[in-house]
Amino acid sequence: MFYREAGQYKATYEADSAKFPIFQDKLFIWAYLAIGFIAVPFFGNEFFLGAIMIPFLVFTLAAIGLNILTGFTGQISLGTGAFMGVGAYACYKMTLAYPDVNILIFIFASGIFSAIVGMFFGLPSLRIKGFYLVVTTLAAQFFLEWAFIRIPWLYNYNDSGAIEVPQREAFGIIVTGASASAEVRYIICLAVVVIMTWFASNIISGRIGRSWMMIRDMDIAAELMGVRPLYAKLSAFAVSSFYCGVAGALMVFMWLGAAEVESFDYNHSFEVLFMVILGGLGSLLGCFLGAAVIWILPVMIRDWLPPIVDAITPFTINSSQADLVSDIIIGVMIVVFLIMEPLGLARLWAIIKQKLRVWPFPY
Amino acid sequence: MLKKLVLGAAALGFVATAQMTTIAKAEDTLYLPSMSYRTGPFAGAGGPIANGYADYLNMLNERDGGIGGAKVIVEECETAYNAQKGVECYEATKGNNAGALVYNPYSTGITLQLIPKAPVDEIPVLSMGYGLSAAAIGEKFPWTFNYPASYWSQMSSILQHIDANGGIKGKKIGFIYLDVGYGKEPIPLLDKLAPQMGFEWVGFPVGVKEMQAQGATWLSVRKERPDWMIMWGFGAMNPTAIKEAAKIRFPMDKFIGNWWAGAHADLEPVGEAGKGYLSSNFSGIGTDFPALQDVIKHVVDKGNSQADKDDVGKVLYNRGLFNAVIVAEAVRAAQKATGKKAITGADMRLGLEKFVLDEARLKEIGLEGFTAPIKASCKDHEGAGAIFIQQWDGSDWKRTSDLIPPMTDVVLPLLQEAADKYVAEQTGWKTQSCG
Numbered sequence: 001m002f003y004r005e006a007g008q009y010k011a012t013y014e015a016d017s018a019k020f021p022i023f024q025d026k027l028f029i030w031a032y033l034a035i036g037f038i039a040v041p042f043f044g045n046e047f048f049l050g051a052i053m054i055p056f057l058v059f060t061l062a063a064i065g066l067n068i069l070t071g072f073t074g075q076i077s078l079g080t081g082a083f084m085g086v087g088a089y090a091c092y093k094m095t096l097a098y099p100d101v102n103i104l105i106f107i108f109a110s111g112i113f114s115a116i117v118g119m120f121f122g123l124p125s126l127r128i129k130g131f132y133l134v135v136t137t138l139a140a141q142f143f144l145e146w147a148f149i150r151i152p153w154l155y156n157y158n159d160s161g162a163i164e165v166p167q168r169e170a171f172g173i174i175v176t177g178a179s180a181s182a183e184v185r186y187i188i189c190l191a192v193v194v195i196m197t198w199f200a201s202n203i204i205s206g207r208i209g210r211s212w213m214m215i216r217d218m219d220i221a222a223e224l225m226g227v228r229p230l231y232a233k234l235s236a237f238a239v240s241s242f243y244c245g246v247a248g249a250l251m252v253f254m255w256l257g258a259a260e261v262e263s264f265d266y267n268h269s270f271e272v273l274f275m276v277i278l279g280g281l282g283s284l285l286g287c288f289l290g291a292a293v294i295w296i297l298p299v300m301i302r303d304w305l306p307p308i309v310d311a312i313t314p315f316t317i318n319s320s321q322a323d324l325v326s327d328i329i330i331g332v333m334i335v336v337f338l339i340m341e342p343l344g345l346a347r348l349w350a351i352i353k354q355k356l357r358v359w360p361f362p363y
Numbered sequence: 364m365l366k367k368l369v370l371g372a373a374a375l376g377f378v379a380t381a382q383m384t385t386i387a388k389a390e391d392t393l394y395l396p397s398m399s400y401r402t403g404p405f406a407g408a409g410g411p412i413a414n415g416y417a418d419y420l421n422m423l424n425e426r427d428g429g430i431g432g433a434k435v436i437v438e439e440c441e442t443a444y445n446a447q448k449g450v451e452c453y454e455a456t457k458g459n460n461a462g463a464l465v466y467n468p469y470s471t472g473i474t475l476q477l478i479p480k481a482p483v484d485e486i487p488v489l490s491m492g493y494g495l496s497a498a499a500i501g502e503k504f505p506w507t508f509n510y511p512a513s514y515w516s517q518m519s520s521i522l523q524h525i526d527a528n529g530g531i532k533g534k535k536i537g538f539i540y541l542d543v544g545y546g547k548e549p550i551p552l553l554d555k556l557a558p559q560m561g562f563e564w565v566g567f568p569v570g571v572k573e574m575q576a577q578g579a580t581w582l583s584v585r586k587e588r589p590d591w592m593i594m595w596g597f598g599a600m601n602p603t604a605i606k607e608a609a610k611i612r613f614p615m616d617k618f619i620g621n622w623w624a625g626a627h628a629d630l631e632p633v634g635e636a637g638k639g640y641l642s643s644n645f646s647g648i649g650t651d652f653p654a655l656q657d658v659i660k661h662v663v664d665k666g667n668s669q670a671d672k673d674d675v676g677k678v679l680y681n682r683g684l685f686n687a688v689i690v691a692e693a694v695r696a697a698q699k700a701t702g703k704k705a706i707t708g709a710d711m712r713l714g715l716e717k718f719v720l721d722e723a724r725l726k727e728i729g730l731e732g733f734t735a736p737i738k739a740s741c742k743d744h745e746g747a748g749a750i751f752i753q754q755w756d757g758s759d760w761k762r763t764s765d766l767i768p769p770m771t772d773v774v775l776p777l778l779q780e781a782a783d784k785y786v787a788e789q790t791g792w793k794t795q796s797c798g
Contacts, residue, residue: 051454055447099790149542149570156788159551159781160495161544162475167790178479179791256450258475260544262571263446302441303455318669319441320401323448327402 003357019201036190041183049182050255056295057189058251063275063287064200065243070273071282072204073236074216075125079118079137080244080272082144085264086114087245088252089154092163096156103168103176104188107249114245115238117144122237126230129219141266148261162260165253176253185254192250196243201284203239212236213282278337280344289345294330301326391433391705393694394460395420396440398452398468403443405598407628408679412469413439414670415683418662419654423691425661430691431698433705436460442473449473457484464694464711465489467686471545481506482793486708487715489693491686492517492622492645496548497781499745501716504782505795508715510689511645511737511748514621515777516769518549518593520750521619521643522556523767525591532561537589539580539596539604542568546595551777559773565589574600581607594620601629605637615639615755622750626678630755638757643750646685646734648760650676653729658684678753678760685734692728693718716741735766741797745778747771 008023010016020026040053066080091110095103121140125133148154155163167177174180175188203209211232214222223229252259271294279290305322309315317325341348355362397416400409420435429435438459440452449468453476457463465487468474474494481488482505489508490498496513498504512520525531538553540546546568553564565587567580577600584592592613596604601624608618616639620629625642633640650659655676662668663675674680697706697714706714718739725731735749752764786792 046458047454051451096788158784159497159544159548160471160475161547162472164475164479164785164788166788167792174791177789177791178481178483256446256476257479258446258472260446260472260475262472262543299451302451318401319439320399323402323441323443 002359003353019205033194036194037187041186044182044186046182049186052296052299053186054182054189054255055251056291057186057193058247058255059272059275059291059295060288061193061196061250062244062247062272063279063291064197064284065240065247066272067276067279067281067284067287068200068204068212068243069236069240070276071280071286072209072216073212073233073240075122075233075236076130076134077137077240078134078266078269078273079121079140079144081264081266081268082141083114083118083241083244084248084251084268085144085148085261086117086241087111087248088259088264089148089163090114090245091249091253092165093154093156095166095168099166099168102170103253104170107192107246107253110249111242111245114248115242118237118241118244119234122234122241125233125237138266141269145261145265148264160260162258163252164258165256168253178257189250189254192246196246197284200239200243204284208232208235216282274334278334278344280346283344283346285349286344286346289349293333293345297333298326298330301329392460393430393433393435393705394438394463395435395690396438396452396456396459396463396466398442398449398466398470398473399439400442400444400469402441403445405444408598408623408626409444409469411626411628411670411674411677411679412683412686414668414674415680415685416467416687417683418658418668418670418675419684419687420691421667422654422658422661425665425667426657430694431704433698435691442468442470444470446470446472446476450476453477453480457486461705462486462708464706464708465690465715467491467690468494471495478504478507479789484708485712487712489686489689489715491682491689493545495785497778497785499743499778500782501740501742501744501795502782502797503786503792503794504744505793506712508739508744508746510718510739510744510746511735512750512769513745513774513778514545514548514595515552515774516745516748516771517621517643517750518552519556519770519774520767521593521621521752522560522562523770524619524643524752524764526560534562534590535588536562536564537567537584537587537592538564539567539569539584539592539594541574541596541600542570545597549595552774555777556770556773569596569600569604574598575603577603577607581611581613584608584613585611590617592618594618594624596620596624600624601626602632605630605633605640608640609633609636616641619643619752622682625753625755625760627760628677628679630760633755635757637755640755641752641763642755642760644678644753644760644762645748645750646678646681647730647732648676648678648681648753648762652731652733654688654733655681655684655729657729681733688728688730689718689720689737692720692724715739716744718746735768741795 003024005022069075069077087110090113091106094106124136155161165176175184211227214227215232275290275294278293280286302322306317309317397413399413417437420437423430424435440456442449442452463486466477467489468477471494474490477488487506494509496515498507498509499513557564569577569580618640620642622643625644630637663672693714696717697710700713701710720737722736737746737748739746749766749768751762751766753760754763
């Protein structure tokens, strides 16, 4: 009933192949954008924007990057954390060298460095698949971590070995550093994520995206039909790393403010991989849902569980116990989801949509 | 099923928001958030520190009714030694109650993230014996403090101790360090002092992933045959290194750890094999101080502490306690300077700058001989503290040296240089001028 497309006629080919063919979907998208751009910065406090929404957007972008590689092209990677690091260090070095250039340009440019590094480490994918590729991307992760520690030029010979975000302006507004307001940083992250998601969805439904999916579904068949694996796989690595690199730059410049190498360690690669798996392989919506569950849920648990337990039970729990509880819940959720809905949250949403369409008559 | 879940979640959410709005806004409180890490890879160190910090402040509440008539609220936030959770904790707690007064991040990574935020939010950062060494320069870092000594000061004191025990000229010093920013920090100082004091030094980096597998490292130590070993380690790296040192029969009394490599938790797994191992420290050991007896009486014995009674008085517990002492004394100084009971973060900064903890005051608060006197100023955010050397006797730490002040003449120019470099990278960084 809610999702009935009856009466919505499509008179042109464009309308028929539109991204959101149903009126209700269009409505939803515009509503979400309005909420994201207007309501959230207007009503959200600094904690909500700075500790929940900005990290959520950063991880969404990283998850889109990994999903392009893993979900759409079928190449599993554990190097996401390191590729994010390449973006962050590249952005840091560029903005130190040219402090007057608009930082947003560098945030996008840092993705290019990451794409080059990603393509280099993607070369083995032409020969090996599956677990073996996982191992080589893990090698990329370890090598890059090593580079971030051992090449002092990358962190500008700081005694602390960390990169510290300087204050930078764009369009006359302070956008990085501690003086930048959470609203500004949030809006920038949101704009970047929206633009790049739109871009990704267009690549995916176009020729390049189709060649990725052909490689994923059966690479030999794809090759026989004229898809060149070299171009398809390396372009997937490049685009994926580009997204991860931009996410890494956003992570350090818009969120953390300073980063040591541990901010890019392999735990983050796993975290993003969980987001992709939990959200749904091969779905852009899934990236948003996965990032929301893996990032926002633990924050909520850590923040809300102690007062709730205080209020409704005779027990008290402290913040470290709440932290452990959130770890346990997330772990259990991953296991349960993999068993009950291996296609992820995106699939769950599709089921709900279908149910809403036929409601109240299920047949 | 789904319906029940949704309803349940909604009910929980409602209770939570109701709970949050009903927290009474009491007058005259001092809100001191505690960033703890009771979980994660370094939980062994994080627990005792957080216990010592909370117990001392709770003792002041119980015994004196707070500090200067204002009740202290200690709220713990779990960081798991993770920089991302650290930022989350900071954002979540900084505005609670009447606003946080000071942050003790207990992690170099989190400290670095908070340093630029401090002047904007007007909440000072006290990184006690860790963090950015350059923060000692008060003119460049008005909002950051690192009493009682920076890593560079500590290294200079350790080198002096070596010099005083058999001379350092012509000796070879091995420096084993955790291969992250923290471990690498003393290297510029070693480079500078080596020609000046006439020693030679060799570095042995230990990667985070090799913390518990140092066989190869100690093989090269054996090859290099250093006369002394100095260690900048943390967590699981420390007991592993000491065990490996024992294995190659390196003389334990020529092996000095820094103050994060000299806790009970580090040596208890080693036990008798570590007998003679030295480490630096700046907070007293044991419970033979009136203040600690008060903590036991008012907090621990009443069951209001998360610490076991046996853990009270151990190195890291006392360090957390000392952190609380500094915070409490700075609050007093701020109250005195402003005449207010409930102070703000900006007042707290003033209090930290006017901070004086001399022998008389130490005696007064029941901590005579616990640590070196500290006197901070607008210029000096390091407080001219000093360290002492302690030795492991197989089951406990014993203090073996007098206080060793740092070589300020060497360290200060280095600190200045590093502070200038930090500020040069920033735009719009606020410094202060000290009259």
